[in-house]
Amino acid sequence: MSWTLGTVNVNGMRAAVRNGFPAWRGRSGCDVLCLQELRMQEDQMTGDHTEPRGWKRVQVDAEKKGYSGASVWSRLPVVDQGTGIGLDWADAEGRVAWMQLDRARVYSVYLPSGSSGEARQAMKERFMAHFFDWSRDLLATGAPIAICGDLNIAHAEADIHNPGANKKNSGFLPHEREWFSELLGLGWTDCFRAANPDAREYSWWSNRGQARALDRGWRIDYILASPALAATLESSSIVGRTPALSDHCPVLATFGA
């Protein structure tokens, strides 16, 4: 039996619900869903903001209201679950939640954005350094693992609409792209790219101007699979069709049993 894993940065679960998230989720075919940037805390949530009956959820909130937050929803059996990446300030920002399923461990990760200035870019890079070592330790287990989420970096020139104009913008800096290459070098598979070597599809568009209408986007949302999981990859897609749930769109991957 194959199963489908999805990830989407909802940029505010309340806004995403207004934009049709519940209906999208129902027809998405996902068995497991990783969400980032919930921008609401668990105690503010009502039915529409949470998992349907029969599903399980693990969620991590930022201490700051209206900011960050991540969760994993699953309709597959859950063996264990938790939150955090072992970096205090990042964990207080609610950036990592995970579930151990019967067939894989699934992480929902929201890597800090550096676009709001030097100070946040420095935090992003501290997170990247920690994440790199942490992900290497995960690979060392040999287990089937997926890291899903908004990594706020477009890896290659094919992952951004205008590589030339963005070489000095956070998210496409040369050293960020090099970090991504080294991450894949550890053994992670970028599922969408592995399944679609020549695709030019994006998962995020700026809200400024007509970026989305003109498809001036970036591919910054990923499903990374460890070797044991990547061996079962069947397909992966980016769901860029309207209606838009947020400034990001969902990324899916289907794995064999």
Added chain:
Amino acid sequence: MSWTLGTVNVNGMRAAVRNGFPAWRGRSGCDVLCLQELRMQEDQMTGDHTEPRGWKRVQVDAEKKGYSGASVWSRLPVVDQGTGIGLDWADAEGRVAWMQLDRARVYSVYLPSGSSGEARQAMKERFMAHFFDWSRDLLATGAPIAICGDLNIAHAEADIHNPGANKKNSGFLPHEREWFSELLGLGWTDCFRAANPDAREYSWWSNRGQARALDRGWRIDYILASPALAATLESSSIVGRTPALSDHCPVLATFGA
């Protein structure tokens, strides 16, 4: 030649413009317009937020962005103009602007609301005390004067939809109503009430619930005329028809030459 004076609390000039303020102004028949709660500063304004060609404007901004502010617009000849009521903290909140026209002096006044708590109610009462003496001095000149604006007090039982339920709410407290009676006792004429002794019309409705649809309003916006001006009062009306420009509606008065 008669002339028409209007007053309206716009609760954000930007929102009022979205709600059709420019078109309303054009068909209102006003020669002079007093505005309160502009909630934007002069340097943020573009064409739609300001007077049409051939008009004059005097405006006072709050120091705090997005807060308070008042102005007078006139298409009649302006002899002099100014701002403030001589109360430092209130003047820093941008609550009084005036124009000396050829036929009258016109004040646009935004009296503080006390609805957000005890501290603001105390400020309201300090403003009321100062305003009382200030308005008495104005009357002593014997000149034709109008004080227009949001006084944040409903005077009589006929000026509020539910007198019984509001006796403990700021804006209909017994001592506020008594202050208003004493103000009229100084010699000011409440133009709308003078022209419409039995009317039950309101100039403000809460945004909560269905207050406006159910006409559960308060009459808290006034045109007060000094004896010399009141002697020329021809008519006064409240423009409660949709489309709503804000949570308040305009109040008009027409005077003879």
Added chain:
DNA sequence: CTTGCAAAG
């Protein structure tokens, strides 16, 4: 340009 928050009404 958009989300959600906060203060104020």
Added chain:
DNA sequence: CTTTTCAAG
């Protein structure tokens, strides 16, 4: 319930 501001993305 609504306006505007603010931080953040």
